[in-house]
Amino acid sequence: MRYDAIVIGAGMAGLAAGLRLALYGKKTLVLERHSRPGGLNSWYRAGGYHLDVGLHALTNYNPAAGRDAPLNRLLRRLRLSRAALKLAPQKESWILHYGAKLVFNNDFACLLDNAQARFPGAADGLRKLAAEARRHYMEDRFFTGESARARLPEFIAGPMLREMILMPVMFYGCAAQDDMDWGQFLIIFMSVFEEGLCRPEGGIRPIIDLLTERLAAAGGELRLRAGVHRVITSDGAATGVILDNGEVIESGAVYSSAGWVETAAMCPEMDPAGETAAGAGAMSFLETIHVLDRPAAQLGLDASIVFYNNAPRFAYRKPEAPVDLQSGVVCVAGNFGYETPPPFEQVRVTHIANPDYWMQAPDAQYHTAKDEWPVRSLAALPMDLPDFRSAIAFHDTFTPRTIKKFTGKLNGAVYGAPQKHPDGATPVPGLYVIGTDQGLLGVTGAMIGGVAVAARTALV
Amino acid sequence: MTADGIRQAIIQIISEIAPDEDLTGINPDEPLRDQVDLDSMDFLDIVMELRKRYSIEVPEKDYPQLATMSSTVGYLLPRMESL
Numbered sequence: 001m002r003y004d005a006i007v008i009g010a011g012m013a014g015l016a017a018g019l020r021l022a023l024y025g026k027k028t029l030v031l032e033r034h035s036r037p038g039g040l041n042s043w044y045r046a047g048g049y050h051l052d053v054g055l056h057a058l059t060n061y062n063p064a065a066g067r068d069a070p071l072n073r074l075l076r077r078l079r080l081s082r083a084a085l086k087l088a089p090q091k092e093s094w095i096l097h098y099g100a101k102l103v104f105n106n107d108f109a110c111l112l113d114n115a116q117a118r119f120p121g122a123a124d125g126l127r128k129l130a131a132e133a134r135r136h137y138m139e140d141r142f143f144t145g146e147s148a149r150a151r152l153p154e155f156i157a158g159p160m161l162r163e164m165i166l167m168p169v170m171f172y173g174c175a176a177q178d179d180m181d182w183g184q185f186l187i188i189f190m191s192v193f194e195e196g197l198c199r200p201e202g203g204i205r206p207i208i209d210l211l212t213e214r215l216a217a218a219g220g221e222l223r224l225r226a227g228v229h230r231v232i233t234s235d236g237a238a239t240g241v242i243l244d245n246g247e248v249i250e251s252g253a254v255y256s257s258a259g260w261v262e263t264a265a266m267c268p269e270m271d272p273a274g275e276t277a278a279g280a281g282a283m284s285f286l287e288t289i290h291v292l293d294r295p296a297a298q299l300g301l302d303a304s305i306v307f308y309n310n311a312p313r314f315a316y317r318k319p320e321a322p323v324d325l326q327s328g329v330v331c332v333a334g335n336f337g338y339e340t341p342p343p344f345e346q347v348r349v350t351h352i353a354n355p356d357y358w359m360q361a362p363d364a365q366y367h368t369a370k371d372e373w374p375v376r377s378l379a380a381l382p383m384d385l386p387d388f389r390s391a392i393a394f395h396d397t398f399t400p401r402t403i404k405k406f407t408g409k410l411n412g413a414v415y416g417a418p419q420k421h422p423d424g425a426t427p428v429p430g431l432y433v434i435g436t437d438q439g440l441l442g443v444t445g446a447m448i449g450g451v452a453v454a455a456r457t458a459l460v
Numbered sequence: 461m462t463a464d465g466i467r468q469a470i471i472q473i474i475s476e477i478a479p480d481e482d483l484t485g486i487n488p489d490e491p492l493r494d495q496v497d498l499d500s501m502d503f504l505d506i507v508m509e510l511r512k513r514y515s516i517e518v519p520e521k522d523y524p525q526l527a528t529m530s531s532t533v534g535y536l537l538p539r540m541e542s543l
Contacts, residue, residue, distance in 0.1 A: 076477070
């Protein structure tokens with residue numbers, strides 16, 4: 001069997017790229033090692049509940065935006081109707097930073113008013129920042145090589161507001177420690193603050209189901225439990241893959257969403273050393289899903305998402321301790337404007353974790369730590385949040401080791417390596433990277449990247 | 461295929477490419493892109509679907525002939541009559 005295109009990994013990037021390639025009329029095969037598609041954004045059953053993995057919120061909500069808005073442009077390329085996603089907008093989200101609080105919602109003016117009230121003069125700078133972000137987006141300048149921390153003072157004078165704006169942006173899509181690429185910062189700033197946050201009704205599963213249905217309808221194939229052992233080359237160009245079970249499948253092109261370093265491990269012709277390997281796998285997270293016995297709003301927990309940090313400077317870096325409890329993200333899945341409310345409340349609490357600890361701890365120590373850290377995490381939540389511990393009916397925790405096990409990501413680093421490859425090209429002709437190490441992050445970003453690489457390579 | 465059949469086929473393709481667009485009441489003599497939010501990538505998709513579904517190649521020099529519904533049907537009729 002010979003294909004025009006093989007896609008490694010049925011996550012958001014792989015499914016989007018696979019669908020777009022199939023729509024171009026390419027004979028396309030998407031391979032997924034796991035028994036379920038979705039990758040970093042999937043779902044599973046535990047404790048009798050359907051739980052989402054990965055997804056906090058979708059960015060780029062902005063229902064009033066025109067065709068050129070990122071989400072609308074993406075949906076058009078995939079021929080998906082926006083209505084089919086049943087996007088429920090956030091109510092409001094909070095940024096809690098060392099005693100200060102900012103509220104934002106899907107109306108950018110809310111952030112401007114809040115910031116202006118606390119930091120006089122701030123609104124003007126934030127408006128300029130939004131304009132700069134839009135300019136970068138329209139010019140496709142997603143990576144500039146400049147430091148966001150170095151550029152931000154031109155727009156936000158006060159250090160405290162800078163930390164508060166950086167926090168959600170870094171949490172929702174920064175693979176590097178301490179700082180991020182200016183272009184990437186701007187795109188995520190626009191995606192989160194100006195275009196806003198939402199959740200699909202029913203979580204991530206309806207989106208995965210929609211993508212897999214459309215892939216099949218477009219003539220593409222998806223094979224689960226089909227891990228790729230090796231990318232094969234001929235005269236230095238990718239010509240197919242060997243599966244874990246030894247099966248050889250030939251293809252004109254191979255698109256890998258496994259990650260740059262992870263792909264290099266499957267293809268020795270692609271030198272893994274160099275910039276991309278440096279710093280890869282440093283940023284990982286510990287996440288606990290708490291299922292509550294009642295809607296969180298009944299407990300006085302009204303925010304959709306709470307980003308918090310209890311230190312003067314937001315330390316977005318691999319912590320010394322197994323988990324950094326100084327900062328975190330709390331996502332309350334029920335606090336979005338659904339047409340039909342979810343059957344139960346899911347509150348996820350996410351912290352920066354030290355992947356070395358979680359990857360290397362002996363099993364007994366690992367399991368003890370996996371039980372203990374979620375308890376400590378809840379005890380360390382900011383006082384602004386009502387205590388919901390007595391309402392917890394079930395919880396489950398993902399560590400970097402869990403993420404590595406189910407997604408193959410080095411150290412469970414959900415955002416990949418700091419060095420991105422926006423054009424998807426690798427040193428091996430016919431082998432392209434999509435997903436976390438290609439470019440933009442998050443559900444929307446991964447899909448945009450997958451579609452962009454598919455378009456760039458399929459149309460030539 | 462008749463002129464009306466071709467018109468239906470075009471509407472079908474556009475409705476799949478742009479599922480959120482309202483395609484009722486398209487004026488056949490007004491440019492499609494003034495009535496439906498289609499960009500150049502969408503346009504390439506229409507050409508590609510014509511090739512996939514009906515094995516019709518539309519060379520780039522002929523793209524201007526697909527500007528309105530009437531001109532599209534007029535252009536495709538001799539190529540699709542026998543289908």
